[in-house]
Amino acid sequence: MPKLIDLIQAGRTVERHHPWPRAVVDGDAWRAAAGALADGGLSLLGLWGEPSCVHMAILDDHTSDIGVISLDCPDRRYPSVAAYHPPALRLERTIHDLFGLEATGTPDPRPWLDHGRWQMRFPLGERLDTSPPDAAPYQFLPAEGDGLHQIAVGPVHAGIIEPGHFRFTANGETVVRLEQRLGYTHKGVEGLMTGSTVEQAARLAGRISGDSTVAYGLAFAQAVEAAQQIAMPPRAVLLRALMAELERLANHLGDIGAICNDASFALMQAHCAVLRECVLRAADAAFGHRLMRDLVVPGGVARDIASDGPDAIRAALDQTRQHFPALVELYDNTASLQDRTVSTGIVTPALARQFAAGGYVGRASGRDHDARRKPGYLPYDGLRFDVPVLSDGDVNARVWIRIREVEQSLALAYQILAGLEAGPVRVSLQAATEPCEGIALVEGFRGDILAWLRLNGDRIERCHLRDPSWFQWPLLEAAIEGNIVADFPLCNKSFNCSYSGQDL
Amino acid sequence: MRKLLFQSLFRQPLTEQAPRPDDAALAELAAMVSRTARRRLGRSLSIREVDAGSCNGCELEIHALSNAYYDVERFGIRFVASPRHADVLLVTGPVTNNMREALERTYRATPDPKWVVAAGDCARDGGCFAGSYAVVGGVSAVVPVDLHIPGCPPSPMAILRGLVGLLEAVDSGVAAK
Ligand code: SF4
Numbered sequence: 109m110p111k112l113i114d115l116i117q118a119g120r121t122v123e124r125h126h127p128w129p130r131a132v133v134d135g136d137a138w139r140a141a142a143g144a145l146a147d148g149g150l151s152l153l154g155l156w157g158e159p160s161c162v163h164m165a166i167l168d169d170h171t172s173d174i175g176v177i178s179l180d181c182p183d184r185r186y187p188s189v190a191a192y193h194p195p196a197l198r199l200e201r202t203i204h205d206l207f208g209l210e211a212t213g214t215p216d217p218r219p220w221l222d223h224g225r226w227q228m229r230f231p232l233g234e235r236l237d238t239s240p241p242d243a244a245p246y247q248f249l250p251a252e253g254d255g256l257h258q259i260a261v262g263p264v265h266a267g268i269i270e271p272g273h274f275r276f277t278a279n280g281e282t283v284v285r286l287e288q289r290l291g292y293t294h295k296g297v298e299g300l301m302t303g304s305t306v307e308q309a310a311r312l313a314g315r316i317s318g319d320s321t322v323a324y325g326l327a328f329a330q331a332v333e334a335a336q337q338i339a340m341p342p343r344a345v346l347l348r349a350l351m352a353e354l355e356r357l358a359n360h361l362g363d364i365g366a367i368c369n370d371a372s373f374a375l376m377q378a379h380c381a382v383l384r385e386c387v388l389r390a391a392d393a394a395f396g397h398r399l400m401r402d403l404v405v406p407g408g409v410a411r412d413i414a415s416d417g418p419d420a421i422r423a424a425l426d427q428t429r430q431h432f433p434a435l436v437e438l439y440d441n442t443a444s445l446q447d448r449t450v451s452t453g454i455v456t457p458a459l460a461r462q463f464a465a466g467g468y469v470g471r472a473s474g475r476d477h478d479a480r481r482k483p484g485y486l487p488y489d490g491l492r493f494d495v496p497v498l499s500d501g502d503v504n505a506r507v508w509i510r511i512r513e514v515e516q517s518l519a520l521a522y523q524i525l526a527g528l529e530a531g532p533v534r535v536s537l538q539a540a541t542e543p544c545e546g547i548a549l550v551e552g553f554r555g556d557i558l559a560w561l562r563l564n565g566d567r568i569e570r571c572h573l574r575d576p577s578w579f580q581w582p583l584l585e586a587a588i589e590g591n592i593v594a595d596f597p598l599c600n601k602s603f604n605c606s607y608s609g610q611d612l
Numbered sequence: 613m614r615k616l617l618f619q620s621l622f623r624q625p626l627t628e629q630a631p632r633p634d635d636a637a638l639a640e641l642a643a644m645v646s647r648t649a650r651r652r653l654g655r656s657l658s659i660r661e662v663d664a665g666s667c668n669g670c671e672l673e674i675h676a677l678s679n680a681y682y683d684v685e686r687f688g689i690r691f692v693a694s695p696r697h698a699d700v701l702l703v704t705g706p707v708t709n710n711m712r713e714a715l716e717r718t719y720r721a722t723p724d725p726k727w728v729v730a731a732g733d734c735a736r737d738g739g740c741f742a743g744s745y746a747v748v749g750g751v752s753a754v755v756p757v758d759l760h761i762p763g764c765p766p767s768p769m770a771i772l773r774g775l776v777g778l779l780e781a782v783d784s785g786v787a788a789k
Contacts, residue, residue, distance in 0.1 A: 226746055
């Protein structure tokens with residue numbers, strides 16, 4: 109089985125790509141990589157295109173090394189990775205939709221983000237103008253048998269949630285197959301970024317998935333800083349981590365409440381929402397924005413924390429620390445709630461590993477991965493925290509991972525506040541004389557976000573951001589199988605995948 | 613145990629702390645919403661939220677309207693599951709090409725009289741997504757808009773304030789149709 113280092117060494121190493129290596133390989137090495145992903149031992153971190161090449165980011169599970177291999181495809185085709193390794197499938201369909209590059213041997217050539225409504229095809233590759241949509245009906249995968257019926261849901265859902273389409277095939281109450289159709293919120297972010305300034309692209313990055321605006325801002329900023337090889341002042345590093353932990357805290361609190369609410373236990377939601385609101389208000393007091401948008405910028409943070417900000421944050425942390433244990437006890441001791449969450453929507457550890465699922469989805473199914481640890485970034489090497497891992501893989505386990513992470517984020521935020529020292533919070537970027545490339549992997553509340561970009565002067569030549577949801581959505585299809593239709597909202601909420609993040 | 617838990621949890625964050633200035637403003641605003649809503653509609657105001665392509669940031673703050681601090685349901689404002697039950701469509705996001713038809717159909721499914729509120733900077737003109745091959749533009753490029761609430765995302769207070777503005781305009785006949 110080839111190790112990552114062998115794959116990289118088999119190719120031609122690209123200069124000015126930081127901090128991990130990138131190598132241009134040939135078709136055989138590309139296929140070997142796909143085979144190695146399928147065998148396990150290597151995990152797929154991302155797969156993205158350019159007008160005439162494709163890139164694949166890979167994590168070596170044993171050594172924790174990360175690398176990128178690239179394949180030139182002048183004839184606009186490349187060997188399908190998904191033919192060996194299914195997690196690549198939706199990414200390949202996207203590369204085809206955006207760039208028109210064909211994955212030869214793909215098991216599924218259907219479009220993914222392109223719904224036939226853009227009035228063009230391959231918007232980021234060799235554009236083809238098309239007339240207004242005739243919108244040929246999308247072919248869902250067949251499910252046949254006696255007594256099966258279909259339920260179509262979306263794109264507009266009943267609750268206040270993002271749009272997407274779910275096609276259930278059910279036998280009575282039991283779900284036989286779920287197929288998702290996404291792409292409704294596709295905004296063409298990568299197209300808008302191409303040729304934009306670093307500042308414009310940073311604003312776009314912070315709006316790819318609003319609930320993860322800090323994490324996206326951080327991933328993008330770290331990739332820019334890696335490309336330009338500039339180091340951040342310590343205070344900026346700590347303030348960024350503080351915002352990231354507050355974001356994690358607020359989202360996990362919201363999720364825990366919302367999951368219980370979908371199990372008809374509204375009380376938990378009421379209490380969690382109060383704590384979430386406290387955190388958001390503290391963020392507003394400290395940084396001037398409830399969701400802390402546009403604050404993490406390449407080069408540092410846009411503005412220093414307000415003078416009374418640390419106290420406001422400490423007050424919110426204290427309040428959460430005081431009230432949260434009682435909520436945990438309530439969750440743990442309410443049999444009717446546990447009855448809904450335990451053994452519902454199971455993701456097996458094998459699937460979580462295969463898809464390299466990040467965040468609570470992966471960690472609830474035994475995948476011990478957290479980008480703050482592996483590959484790790486500042487300031488987390490100097491902070492004490494645990495990465496909780498469970499193996500049951502059900503809704504209950506995903507709730508418990510969040511509970512434990514709330515506790516860890518609280519502890520981290522206190523440590524960061526205690527370590528804040530005066531100093532600059534921003535350094536200026538350089539206008540690079542030669543094109544340079546950077547890559548970053550940042551742990552958002554939902555899982556690891558990959559950012560990759562190439563800078564040319566002060567412009568973005570190409571930027572790709574991969575949401576954790578890409579490798580979680582497909583697992584939801586697997587998790588719901590054999591469950592009853594009525595448990596779908598509960599399962600879905602326990603995943604809380606981002607629509608906008610994967611639609612881009 | 614549970615009773616105790618409820619009491620201790622419910623009381624402290626909301627009543628034991630000194631009232632913040634914005635809490636007073638909140639109460640006043642909320643009262644105004646319900647007064648106006650009742651005068652105009654004589655009953656509760658039903659809102660159907662439609663994400664026409666947002667980044668989900670706007671949704672987070674619309675959700676926050678239901679937490680114990682804002683608790684809009686107290687004042688008769690309800691989020692409903694179907695456009696057929698709605699008086700108001702609260703639309704977020706730049707309208708993507710892929711969501712255009714769904715938004716149009718939702719609008720058509722909403723009975724008259726109806727009002728459309730576009731929430732967030734994207735909903736005005738596409739925000740920083742304007743000009744993309746995948747984006748139509750603001751909400752008014754697809755359905756008629758009665759009110760726009762700025763912000764990225766607008767805070768829950770700003771959304772409440774916006775709803776008051778709409779109701780007052782409706783009351784005085786400006787936006788009635
Ligand atoms: S206005 Fe801001 S928060 Fe709302 S959808 Fe647009 S980018 Fe997201």
